[in-house]
Amino acid sequence: MTLARDVRGMLAVAAVGVLFMLVAPSVLELFTIINLTTAIALAVLALSLALIWGYGGILCFGQNAFFGIGAYAYTIAAINFGGSSWAILVAILVAVAFAVIIGYVMFYGRVSDVYLAVITLTVSLILYSLIRRTSGPDYKIGKSLLGGFNGITSPPINLPWDSSFVLFPEHVFYVAMGGLILAYLFTSWLTRTHFGRVCVSIRENELRAELLGYDVRFYKLAIFAVGAGIAGLAGVLFCNGVGRVTPDVFNLYTSALTIIWVIVGGRGTLIGPILGAFGLFYLTSALGTQSTVNNNLVLGIILVVFVLGVPKGVIPTVADWIAARRSRRALRVRERRMRMRRTRGGSGAGVGAGRGSPDGTGAAARASE
Amino acid sequence: MRQGEVVLETRGLSMHFGGVRAVDRVDFALYENELRCLIGPNGAGKSTFFKCLTGQLRPTAGSVVIRDIHVTEREPFEVAALGVGIKTQVPNVFEGLAVEENIWLSARRWHVPARARSLTAETLERLRLGDIRTSPVGRLAHGQRQWVELGMVVAAEPWLVLLDEPAAGMTHEETVRTAELIREINRTATLIVVEHDMQFIRMISHLVTVFHEGRILMEDTMEAISADSRAREVYLGHRA
Structure with missing residues (x-):
């Protein structure tokens, strides 16, 4: 019963996504659509961290490292291959391979949570410094110059069967939205499998999972690698939305922002961080048009407010609130019914009044059954 | 002996x-x-x-x-x-997960899905945890948490x-x-x-x-x- 409701929720979210994908381009202006593509790419990045932090319990502070690697790998591969299809696959695989290497060291070395956060953040910052220093004609991979802090212009995605047919920005929107929906369905499915439940159990109690006979190191590494692959996909979508990739994908601001999306949206849900990414993307865009308050200050305040006031994040808090209201109402109905029965038993009067109560109790009682 | x-x-x-x-x-x-x-x-x-x-x-x-x-x-x-089934001194359970999922995670480690489900049901009955099977373990009393952990040990046979x-x-x-x-x-x-x-x-x-x-x-x-x-x-x- 609960599982069925779960699956219905997941499909409903996917359906809303599909509807949005189909309707948005005919309603919104091109500029808004291009902007949305970027927001969608960031939402996919948020989703990847929602999976490994919210479900896997792995606080990766440098999730954007895989995002940036995906963006760079896609751009470099697409320039060299002269087409995008294989480049997308290469980008995802490179991100996964990178995650497997650093993940192996961290998980099989049994690095504790705090150090894991520090290591991943450091990796991201090292990549930032490295890539920034690659200006000039000496730094190139195949035909692609790395471009230092100016970055590289990313070739847009083309049709898989015709590399000369390059997608227009409005088409890239479909690709991005489709990517987000598929990534959401995939992660939703994954968190329901035996593998996904084991990852959740490791988040809950690592020792117990180990004593049940699960190789905790392997499960953590596996979900970490899957998350990196999704972040890699996000990188591909991002550089397609923006049109280029720069070292800023690796900077501290992006690292922190990814964490904030997940905290605001809510750990332990997938839709929460997605909405968190969209919400904060538009908030920062709006703040960017004015100069009264500093953008980073506002983000900082949001982070503090959420950590102190809404530690679970928006979606879980709202869900709890709805559940509490529902159970309170059920309790009230039950109490009222008991009272009615007592009066009925006591005097025999007021039976009719109790049944068809004018305040709608009867209806509420029926509804709750 | x-x-x-x-x-x-x-x-x-x-x-x-x-x-x-x-x-x-x-x-x-x-x-x-x-x-x-x-x-x-x-x-x-x-x-x-x-x-x-x-x-x-x-x-x-x-x-x-x-x-x-x-x-x-x-x-x-x-x-x-x-x-080897192991129960630790301080109860180590999956606090945020339901009782039945705790047990299922143990049974499923060694068994195919169908057998894991029936083993979970058997264990819940054997430990008299049936009434609270959907409650998160974190909300249970200490004694019940101990039994959930015992249940996890037993379910692995x-x-x-x-x-x-x-x-x-x-x-x-x-x-x-x-x-x-x-x-x-x-x-x-x-x-x-x-x-x-x-x-x-x-x-x-x-x-x-x-x-x-x-x-x-x-x-x-x-x-x-x-x-x-x-x-x-x-x-x-x-x-x-």
Whole structure:
């Protein structure tokens, strides 16, 4: 019963996504659509961290490292291959391979949570410094110059069967939205499998999972690698939305922002961080048009407010609130019914009044059954 | 009682923390189908010994052998993979997950989905957890959490069961029920139970090993130990 409701929720979210994908381009202006593509790419990045932090319990502070690697790998591969299809696959695989290497060291070395956060953040910052220093004609991979802090212009995605047919920005929107929906369905499915439940159990109690006979190191590494692959996909979508990739994908601001999306949206849900990414993307865009308050200050305040006031994040808090209201109402109905029965038993009067109560109790009682 | 093969053995097992010899050259043997209790005062080394058996601690010296396999350097999940069910002293459960999912995660480790489901249902019934099966374990009372953990041990159908203080913090009624359950487990499995509660040990045990200052002081029946002056001195004098 609960599982069925779960699956219905997941499909409903996917359906809303599909509807949005189909309707948005005919309603919104091109500029808004291009902007949305970027927001969608960031939402996919948020989703990847929602999976490994919210479900896997792995606080990766440098999730954007895989995002940036995906963006760079896609751009470099697409320039060299002269087409995008294989480049997308290469980008995802490179991100996964990178995650497997650093993940192996961290998980099989049994690095504790705090150090894991520090290591991943450091990796991201090292990549930032490295890539920034690659200006000039000496730094190139195949035909692609790395471009230092100016970055590289990313070739847009083309049709898989015709590399000369390059997608227009409005088409890239479909690709991005489709990517987000598929990534959401995939992660939703994954968190329901035996593998996904084991990852959740490791988040809950690592020792117990180990004593049940699960190789905790392997499960953590596996979900970490899957998350990196999704972040890699996000990188591909991002550089397609923006049109280029720069070292800023690796900077501290992006690292922190990814964490904030997940905290605001809510750990332990997938839709929460997605909405968190969209919400904060538009908030920062709006703040960017004015100069009264500093953008980073506002983000900082949001982070503090959420950590102190809404530690679970928006979606879980709202869900709890709805559940509490529902159970309170059920309790009230039950109490009222008991009272009615007592009066009925006591005097025999007021039976009719109790049944068809004018305040709608009867209806509420029926509804709750 | 002492017949059949030795299923668990330690040879010269030592665990030192700095200068403290928590476990000091312990030779211990457990026979098939036995139900052995480990007792001893606080700091006698029972729990450290227990952690060495389950791979949670790497002993300083000596070896642990389970059914002819050296497990001294193994990870806890590898020990569990030999068919060993382990319950820790502080209940280790999946707090945020429902009771039935806790049990299912244990059953599903070794069984196909259909069998895991039926095993979960069986275990819930056996431990009388049916009424609370959808509650998150974090919201349960202490005794019930202990049973959820026992349920996880049972659901894996282990042949060797290691329990560290299974009755700690339980009411008398719960303790009696736990003792029943342990005797029931003993029908199909060999057990080691680390315990403090003397009455509880009298309910379940045949053979008791007394730890003192990291060593085995004596091994005998509960009656003999109660009558022994050395054992009374280190442990029982003020309790029983």
